[in-house]
Amino acid sequence: MTTEGSDSGKIVLITGASRGIGFEAARALAAEGHTVVLSARDRVRGESAVDAIKAEHLPGGVHFLHLDVTDAASIDSAVAEVTEKFSKVDVLINNAAILRDHYVKASDVAPDTLDQTLATNVTAVHAMIGAFLPLLRASGQARVINLASGAGQLTGMFDKVWAPAYQISKAGVNAVTRIWATELQSDGIPVNSVCPGWCRTEMGGAEADRSAEEGTSGILWLASEAPADITGKFFRDQKELDW
Ligand SMILES: NC(=O)c1ccc[n+]([C@@H]2O[C@H](COP(=O)([O-])OP(=O)(O)OC[C@H]3O[C@@H](n4cnc5c(N)ncnc54)[C@H](OP(=O)(O)O)[C@@H]3O)[C@@H](O)[C@H]2O)c1
DSSP states (O other): OOOOSOOOSOEEEESSOSSHHHHHHHHHHHHTTOEEEEEESSHHHHHHHHHHHHTTTOSSOEEEEEOOTTOHHHHHHHHHHHHHHHSOOSEEEEOOOOOOOTTOOGGGOOHHHHHHHHIIIIIHHHHHHHHHHHHHHTTSSOEEEEEOOGGGOHHHHTTOOSOHHHHHHHHHHHHHHHHHHHHHGGGTOOEEEEEOOSEESTTTOTTOSEETTGGGHHHHIIIIISOTTOOSOEEETTEEOOO
């Protein structure tokens, strides 16, 4: 991990941040003066994302962290590296996700596809919060933000089914949010879900109505301005959504 750059503001760790919404959130948080730990499972893409942000000479720092969220050993070494360099995490943004069943009917989704989707989109979110808990507790002002999706809203699922495994996984993320929000209430650590809206990324496609940058608005709000007593909720931008 490189350590150049200004280290003012919060220590913010983002998963899957070499592209898309994670990358734009990293950029915007560095622009706000925070120290961003930009993690990615692909070292080359992750380091080049860090270089791109550094080239903008933003007020915050940006540091690369190698992390595959589905790999327990990778999470362990990420915890060790962040402990050594920063001793705490103020904001954990669980952004990494996969979508493997676009426009597949539920009857055509193989159980393996669901397993893989749940491993990245749900189990890894749970694993990340658990593994980074000592570093979150060390912050004294920690926040956890989980990237969910309107696609995971149970209220809309009956007539809007377009990616069953992904949608099941995003409903699962919201359950992870509620469960951890309950446990971490006594630590004063808010845990919330956020939907970025439909954004133009590799996952969202070119037809989406928002840029990846616009999709970061709720993330940025939850990372700093949102009152710390808001926990266990689901937002798009600053508007609360139904489950
Ligand atoms: N785009 C939308 O319209 C939309 C709407 C609602 C919610 N969301 C949510 O917003 C978040 C970001 O979406 P996006 O559109 O930016 O997606 P994206 O462009 O597909 O980017 C996903 C990121 O996750 C990373 N990733 C996947 N598996 C990983 C793993 N095992 N370990 C570490 N990183 C991993 C990818 O890394 P690689 O480059 O290595 O594959 C990539 O950097 C996701 O949680 C998504 O579900 C997106």
